[in-house]
Amino acid sequence: MFETLPAKQPDAILKLMMAYREDPRTDKLDLGVGIYKDANGATPVMKAVKSAEGQLLEEQDTKAYVGPLGSPAFNQRMIETVFGSEADKSRIRSAQAPGGSGALRILADLITSARPDATIWVSDPTWPNHLPLLSAAGAKLATYPYYDADNSSVSFDAMIDALKAAKPGDIVLLHGCCHNPTGADLTHEQWDQVTQLLIDQSLMPFVDVAYQGFGDGLEEDAWAIRSMADKLPEMLIAASCSKNLGLYRERVGAALLVGRNAAEADTALANLSGLIRSNYSMPPDHGAHVVEMVLVDDSYNANWREELEAMRVRMISLRHAFSDALRRRTNSDRFDFIAHQKGMFSRLPLNAEQIEKLRADNGIYIVGDGRINVAGLPDEESDMDALAAAIAAVL
Ligand SMILES: Cc1ncc(COP(=O)(O)O)c(C=O)c1O
Structure with a gap:
């Protein structure tokens, strides 16, 4: 063979x-x-990670299965980290995932099972693994220009023009902060314009946030996600703990979704759970358990x-x-x-x-x-x- x-x-x-x-x-x-x-x-x-790992080693008394969606406490803390502790969580759900990449993949699977004809629009340039990862899930892909290399800045007008060609129901992949590979982020005003375009054209944002805390600060870097969640009916977010918790090889991330209401968010999460079960069955525990401890314990x-x-x-x-x-x-x-x-x-x-x-x-x-x-x-x-x-x- x-x-x-x-x-x-x-x-x-x-x-x-x-x-x-x-x-x-x-x-x-x-x-x-x-x-x-x-x-x-x-x-x-990281020091807090090392301390939590030590405690986990001492206290953990089982390695029994956790389940396709991972730890509920991990998911709750990830929702708070990404959306803020004050956010209305009634229509937000999270699934623990093997890294930001795992989150991207299962969310791409959710897109292709819910909307097989949708195109995912990806910035040009983008993180090189986006295209193979999303197309491996069977997604149709298109790119929008993002970077003006001559001026080393975002080519915002060209981006907006290109996205005007997207059809209702299409998905727009956006880097939540710290764009990889360019480092060129949208301003708040530009995010507002993109949000309005998504509303006007019935497009759905799919935000990849792999560097929360590396740009303007942990809360500040989530501004765009939080602003979009307030204004748009639905949204997908792939969050990675690889960089901001230094857990690269442990494979920790979260696939988050915002539904139009609690019932639809529950249905979407149940579908995501099914997709996980038929793929890798369950996410690895160790790194996520450590993240949960770091986020729960005030001192860590x-x-x-x-x-x-x-x-x-x-x-x-x-x-x-x-x-x-x-x-x-x-x-x-x-x-x-x-x-x-x-x-x-x-x-x-x-x-x-x-x-x-x-x-x-x-x-x-x-x-x-x-x-x-x-x-x-x-x-x-x-x-x-x-x-x-x-x-x-x-x-
Ligand atoms: C933009 C972007 N998304 C996702 C990832 C994936 O991160 P992880 O290692 O958590 O899968 C990376 C990693 O480099 C990245 O730069």
Whole structure:
């Protein structure tokens, strides 16, 4: 059977990770991989997570099945984290999922079973896994332009124009905050305009929120979701705990939905539960159990928020330091946008040849589309200057 399968290349980011690992240079710099890194280049377990894990190890007395939707307490806390503690929860439901990716997949399954003819509109560019993940669920896909590479900003008019071609019932995938790969987010006014367009054209938002807490703050980054939930009848949200709780390999996330009313939300959740059962049956428990403990316990919770805030503030200061260094080295303001963008990524206006030259000559690893991981930038001023000098040299 296997002889019928086509040869497969590893995807571009995995290839870059492998090349970085094999590079013997000691002063190499990895700006490619999409995980948070501290000033030592490490991705440590967050302190609150470590404490909760210790407690869990001590206290857990069963590994019995939890169920397709996961832990009710986890789901309740995720609803509060995403929608706020004051939100009307009567028409909001949540299913624990194996990461943001798992949440995206089961929600895509829900879309294709409820509306097989709907098209999911995805930003161009987007997180590279969106297209294969959604099409594996059988969804029809279309893209809307999102980023103006010449001006390093959102191409909002083009986005709106493209979405006007969507038909009633179509789904629009939006990044809730910290757009990956561009770091260019919509303003509140632009979110309002998108919301109005969705209302006018009977479209449904599907929001991917993988970086809540990395942009303007934990509550602030949920602004768009909360605003849309107030105004629109239905909505889907895929939330990831991989980044903001540093639980990448544990696979924790939530598939959230807003229904027109409590009864329809219950029906949608029961359908989601059936889809989960026929797929992976039940989500893994460990990471979600830890998240639940961190969100429930006041002391863990405060500790986690503090550490997350420190990560966010560090990324902002790296953004400023990098854009200042590039301003000095290139004698231009063309990289100023880096300071104002949000989250872990920005896209450098470099071509494939320049990116390859940075890798070959300087051991600087950047994804082929120019995406950099801001958390991978050096904290030392002299190292930041050397990076800016290397970039200026290839321009
Ligand atoms: C935009 C976006 N959505 C979803 C995910 C998936 O996250 P997870 O590791 O929780 O599946 C990522 C991870 O990089 C992402 O960047």
